[in-house]
Amino acid sequence: MAPQTLPVLIAGAGPTGLVAALTLRQNGIPVRIIDKVPEPPFGSRGAGIQPRTLEVYKLLGVLPDILKHGTPTPPFHIYNYPEGKEIIKEFFLSPRSYPTPGMPFYNPMLLGQDIACGILRSHLSKYDCHVEFGSELRALEQHDDHVVAHIVRAGGPNGSEETFSASYVIGSDGARGAVRKLLGLQFDGVTRDDAGIILGDLRATNLPRDCWAGWGPNGKPIFSVLPRYSHDDDTFWVTLMAFDKDVDYDRLVRHPEEFKAVVQKITGRPDIEILEFLSLAFIRFNIRMVKEFQRGRVFVAGDAAHVHSPAGGQGLNSSVMDAFNLAWKISLVHKGAASPTLFASYTAERAPVIEKMLKLSTETLDKTVGNDDDGWKRGTRFYQLDTNYRGSPIALEGRGEDVPAPPANMYTFGDLGRVRAGDRAPDAPNLLDLKDPAAAGLARFYDLFTPTKHTVLIFSDRAAAADEVVSALGGYPAGLVQSVAVLPAMTSVREGLVLPKADFVVKDTDRHAYEGYSADHTKAEPTVAVVRPDSFVGATGRGVATVKEYFSRIFA
Template sequence: MNSTRSPVLVVGAGPAGLVAALTLLQNDIPVRIIDKDPNPRIGQRGPGIWPRSFELFNFLNVLEVNELAKPFPIIRSYEHGTLESPKESSMSPRVEPTPAIPFHIPKLMGQQLLDVILRRHLEKFSCTVEMGTELRSFEQSDKGVTAVLAKNGILETFDAKWLIGADGAKGIVRKQLGLTFLGETRDDVQLIMGDIRLHSVGLDRAYWHRFGNFNRGYVHTSLRPTDEIGEDGWQFVVINNDLDMTKIAQSEELIFKIIASAIPTEVTFKKLVWVSDFRANIRMVNKFSKGRVFVAGDAAHVHSPTGGQGLNSSIQDAFNLAWKLALVEKGLADKSLLETYNAERLPVISEMLEMTTTILNQTLKTGSVIAARSPILFMLGINYRFSDIVLDEFAIPGKPINAYGALDQGNLEAGDRAPDAPNMLQVGGGESDVKTLFSLYRPWYHTVLVFAPSHADATLTLGALEAYDTGIVRSAVVLPSSTTGATVVSLADLTLVDQEGHAYSAYLVEAGQTKVFVIRPDGVIGAIVHGAEGVKKYFSKIFLDA
C-alpha cells in the first residue's frame, strides 16, 4: 500500500461532491475527489434547477449553467387514447422578475451536462476526478482520517484531515459512520425513468407531453424533449402500480412496448440511452457529520422526486459545508464552526422532506403534479434565522423556525438569502466592473455592506474592519442615489452609489439610516447590525481571535 496525504478527500463525483470540491479549491484548499464508477454517469436524471441554485452557481462563477440551461417547456396533457385538444399548463409557478432576484426562471439541465461543466471548472485548479476509485473503509482520529481506497484491484492508504461523503444513498460513508437513515419506502409510487431516442408522428418537440393519469389501471407516460442526447432525444417517466416496473426496467423491449402503448401515434424507437427503476424513499440522517467526516446530498437525504428539490438541496449542502471547512483548515476558525453545518441543514432538509411528501400525496390524490407547485420550490425563502452564528440586532426574537418558507421581500433578517441589486455605480478606487451586488459575493470571503448616508457615517464601522485580512473580509460602502458622483477616498474596498435605489429597497434601508450587513461566503446574510460593535460580535462567532 502507498501512503499519501491531502487536506480533504471527497467521495462521490455527482453535483454535491463536485460543488464541495470546487468551493474548497476556490478557497485554496487542495482536494482529492474520487468516484467508484469507471466512467462519468450518463442520463438526465433530475434536471430541474431552481433560482436559488443559479445564484449559487453565480457565486462560484460557473456561469455556463444558467446560459446553457433551458426554460421548462409548456406541458401538453392528453386524454386517454387521443392527441386531440390537449390541456396546456406550466410546470412551475410564474414569478415576476425583480431587481433583487436576477434568476427568477427555473430551468432544465441534465445532470450529465452539469457534471461536465463542473468538472471543467475543477480542471482550472489542476484537479480531476479519479474515476474507478472506490472507498473501501476509513478510520478517523482527532487528527485526521485514514481511508483505504481501491483501484484496479490495487489497495491504497490515503491520509486526509477531512472526508466528505457525497457517495449517494447506497454509499459507504453514511453506513460506516453509523448514522441512522430513518423514513419510509412508498410502495404506492413505482416508476421507471430514463433517456431515449425516438421519432414520433405528431409530437411537437417544443412541448413536454403527458399521457394518462396516476389512477390505477392507467399507464402514465411523460416525454420531455432534451437535445443533450441528440435531436431525437427525450427523457421519459413511466408510472404504473399494477405492473412489475423493476422487470420492465431490465428489458429494452418491454420499455419500448409500454411507452408505445400509452402514446396514440406512430413511434419509431432508436435507442435506449439510460434507464433506472425507482420507488419513492423518504429518509434522512439524524446528523450530517461525525468527527472529521461529513455527508451531503443523497448520502444524507432522499425523497420523492416531486418538487425537484433533490439535486438543488444537495449542492446547497455542499456549499454550506465547504466555506466553513475552508476556514477551519486555514486555521482561521475553530472546529466548532463545522457543527453549524449540521445545525443549519437539518431543519432545512426536514422541512423539505415534509414539503415534497405533501406534493407527492397531492399528486396521487388529484392526478396532477401541477396543482402542487408553489413558489416555495424556488428555494429563495430558505433561511438560517435560527442559527447560532447569525446575528440580527433588528429582528424580533422568539419567532418559530420556518427554514423552508416562501420568499417575503417585505421582510429581511439575518440568516436569509442576500438580495441582489443592479445598476450600482462604483466611485473612487477599488475593483472595476462591479455593477451588481451579486458580483461582489464569492465563496472565499465575507462581504460587509455598509449602508450609510455619507462616508463620515460609515467610517467607524470601516475602521473596525482593518483588523481583518482582505482575503477573508471585504467591504463596500453603499451610498444613496442622492450622493454626488465626486471621487472619494475611503477605507472601504469599494464605494458604490445605488443609482436607482434597488439596493436600499431590497435591503430595507431607510433614507438617512446607517445599517450594516455581513454577507457570508454562501450568499446568506450572516449579520444585520447597527455598526462596528455588531460586526465585531458577528465575526467573534466565525473567526478565531476576532
C-alpha cells in the first residue's frame, strides 16, 4: 500500500462531498477531501434547499447557520413585455405552508451554493478536516483491501504527483469528473438540444429586491433575477432560458456585452445597468444516470452519478441524500461492525429514487419549454419528504400486515399513511424527558436522532417490556445503537415510578409520537421502530424479535 493511508478519500468538495465528509468525521472516520478547482467557487447554483435537506442539516448540526444566511422563497413577479415595469402576474413557486408535528420543516429555503458550502466547510474544520483545493484525481487502482489514487497537486510547471492509499473512495466530482469515467460506468440518458440555461451572478442597478423577477414574451419568464440576500444589495442571481435555437448562447457567455444587450431587449428596461459579472456559464441540459453507484471500493454520488435540468430544484438535494445514505454505511463497514454486503443497499435504495427524480424534473422542464404555466409551479411534490426505501434489502416490515408495493412515484409527496420500513422517520415534538427532569424545555425525535447511531424507539407503558428490548441491544457494538422508551400521554408520573432502562425515556405529551408511528401501548409486546443514522425507518415491528432480525441485516 502507498505510505499515506486514510480510510476514505473524497474527490469533489461540493455539497455532496462535504456532507459525506462531515457525516464520516462525526462518526470518527478520518477523511481526506480534495477538489481540482484552485479555490472555492463563487456562484448561486443549487440555491434551493428542500425541507428534507433542512432535516439532514439539522441532524448534522449545521442548520442554525443555514437558517441564519438563507431566506424563504420570495414571490415571483412577472413584468409586462416589452416595457418591463408593470407587474402582470404574481405567484409563489413554492407556496408557504405550515409545518406539522411529523414534518418540522415544510418550506424550502434559498441560499447560494457557495455560502452553503462555506458553512459545511466551517463545520468540517471543527473535525480537523480541510478541503485540499487544487488537487486533482487522475487515476485509480483497486485492490482487495484498498484503493490507490494518483493525485496531481497544482503548483510548479507540471504540478506535483502523489500516490495515496485509501480503504474507500467517494467520487463526488460532478458530471464531468474523473471517478465515474475511471470506473467505466455508463452514463445513460439524453442531451436536450431544445433547452439549456445561462446561469450567473452579477452586480446591477435598478433591479427589484422584494421578489424573484421575470421578463419574457407572452408573460413567460425567459430572463429572471433573484436577489442574493446574503450579499450586497446590488448582487443578483440571474437565469436566461436558452430555448431559441437561433441564438448562440455560448457566445453570450464569452461576450458579456452581448449578454447585456439581450437582457435590455427582453426586459425593455434601459435603466437596468449591469455593473459586473461575477460568474456566468451556459449549461446544456443532460438527463443521465448510472445504473451502478458502486464498483468495488469506489462509489459515485451526486452529479457524478446523475444529472438533470434544474427544473424543480432537486439536484443539490438529491446529491445530499446520496451522501447521507452512503456515509453511515461506510462508517459501519470500516469499523468492522458491518459486512461489505451492506453496500449493496446503496444502489438498491438510491437508484430507483433518482430514476423517479429524473422523470419528475424532466416533466417539469417539458412544461416550462412548452410555455405551460404548470412548469413554474412547485410545492410538496419536490420536498423529498416522502422519498422512501421500501423494498430495500435491509428494510424490515415486521408488524404482520402485508407490505404494499412502493407508491407509484416513490419520489413525490403523497398520502404517507402508516409509516413503513424504508420511509423517512417522522418527527414528534413535545416529548417530556423523564430521565432528566431538569432538562430545559421539551424534546423532539429530531433532537435525539443522530447520524452516528441507530435509534431504537420502544413504545410501551410497561418498563419490564421495554427493558427486554433494551437488554437485547446490549449484544451490539457499543456506541452504535441508542434506545428511546416512549411512554404514552396518559402516563401519570408519580413518585416511585419505575422507568425503563433505555438511554432516553420520554413521555409523548401530545400523542404525536404514537400517532406518527401507529404505535399501540396496549399490546403485550411493545411496538418498536428502528431509525437508521440517516433518519429513515429501518424496521418496524414488535418486541425483541424485530430488533434482532433487523440488526442481523446490518451488523456483521
